Amino acid sequence: MGTYTIAPRHLRFAIKLACAVVLALFVGFHFQLETPRWAVLTAAIVAAGPAFAAGGEPYSGAIRYRGMLRIAGTFIGCIAALVIIILMIRAPLLMMLVCCLWAGFCTWVSSLVKVENSYAWGLAGYTALIIIITIHTNPMLAPQFAVERCSEIVIGIVSAIVADLLFSPRSIKKEIDLELDNLLIAQYKLMQLCVAHGEKEEVDQAWGALVRRTTALEGMRSNLIMESSRWAKANQRLKAINTLSLTLITQACETYLIQNSRPEMVTDDYRELFAEPVETVQDVHQQLKRMRRFLTWKGEHNTPVTIYSWVGARHALPAA
Numbered sequence: 001m002g003t004y005t006i007a008p009r010h011l012r013f014a015i016k017l018a019c020a021v022v023l024a025l026f027v028g029f030h031f032q033l034e035t036p037r038w039a040v041l042t043a044a045i046v047a048a049g050p051a052f053a054a055g056g057e058p059y060s061g062a063i064r065y066r067g068m069l070r071i072a073g074t075f076i077g078c079i080a081a082l083v084i085i086i087l088m089i090r091a092p093l094l095m096m097l098v099c100c101l102w103a104g105f106c107t108w109v110s111s112l113v114k115v116e117n118s119y120a121w122g123l124a125g126y127t128a129l130i131i132i133i134t135i136h137t138n139p140m141l142a143p144q145f146a147v148e149r150c151s152e153i154v155i156g157i158v159s160a161i162v163a164d165l166l167f168s169p170r171s172i173k174k175e176i177d178l179e180l181d182n183l184l185i186a187q188y189k190l191m192q193l194c195v196a197h198g199e200k201e202e203v204d205q206a207w208g209a210l211v212r213r214t215t216a217l218e219g220m221r222s223n224l225i226m227e228s229s230r231w232a233k234a235n236q237r238l239k240a241i242n243t244l245s246l247t248l249i250t251q252a253c254e255t256y257l258i259q260n261s262r263p264e265m266v267t268d269d270y271r272e273l274f275a276e277p278v279e280t281v282q283d284v285h286q287q288l289k290r291m292r293r294f295l296t297w298k299g300e301h302n303t304p305v306t307i308y309s310w311v312g313a314r315h316a317l318p319a320a
Contacts, residue, residue, distance in 0.1 A: 012167055017047050020163035024156045033155075034148050042156025046070060047163070060169035061223035066119065067157035068226075073120035074153045077106075077127025078146040084132065085142045092136055099132045116222065172223045173231065179217055180241070181281045186210050187248050188284045191310060194256035195266055195274040203256055207249055214245040244313055251310040258306065265304050269294075
């Protein structure tokens with residue numbers, strides 16, 4: 001049987017989650033809210049939801065982003081519920097029917113928007129349902145109920161964020177830096193494969209995996225910008241990196257396709273140049289220096305456009 005150990009970051013997250021729940025409960029009781037359990041549930045959902053998705057302690061940006069989505073969804077749902085109640089207070093059956101249509105509409109919209117934003121629309125739908133079902137016997141309490149619902153949700157989210165800040169928030173910046181290094185190495189290896197004109201299945205698998213990694217890096221960027229305004233410049237560089245990464249993939253694939261009809265375009269000189277194996281980012285930088293010297297000697301007009309553009313774009317790739 002294996003030995004189970006608790007990593008320090010797992011223990012830290014457990015303390016962070018407990019602190020968020022207790023803080024939300026304390027504030028809820030302090031302000032004598034009608035249902036402080038909503039604040040507690042919100043703190044737990046906002047803190048623990050991204051943890052289940054990440055398989056461990058969530059990043060600070062994910063907690064704050066999920067919290068903002070929950071606030072937006074709750075406010076939209078409360079406003080929708082109040083509008084429905086005001087317009088149809090004398091027709092309870094019609095009010096319930098319209099509320100169900102609203103929930104269906106929100107579910108439909110959530111299937112159209114980005115996956116990370118669908119949470120807000122789903123929440124807007126069932127928040128309206130909760131309010132209308134709860135106050136259908138006494139509609140005059142709707143405004144008070146909606147205000148309390150919004151207040152408790154905000155308290156829970158603020159508690160989760162405060163607990164995250166108190167116990168060393170986990171930044172995604174280090175993960176992005178590591179992924180950038182791996183992405184650059186993968187870009188070079190794809191170009192190696194395309195210049196060598198490897199098997200089509202292998203090339204397809206390599207560029208498909210690289211596109212997925214580029215897309216994943218874009219998702220990590222959205223988490224980074226939520227962490228702190230100090231990452232604004234890094235966010236701009238990551239936007240440029242996303243575009244350049246897709247450009248490098250396109251140029252590598254074009255190099256492969258050109259050789260299908262005109263194999264003489266890529267001579268043995270280029271195959272030997274790209275044949276050198278690379279394992280680290282430093283190896284890639286050394287190879288790129290050699291390539292730039294070689295292309296300067298060879299001349300732009302005697303170099304395949306895709307290779308010349310690839311080396312130029314790779315040299316322009318900024319660091320995050």
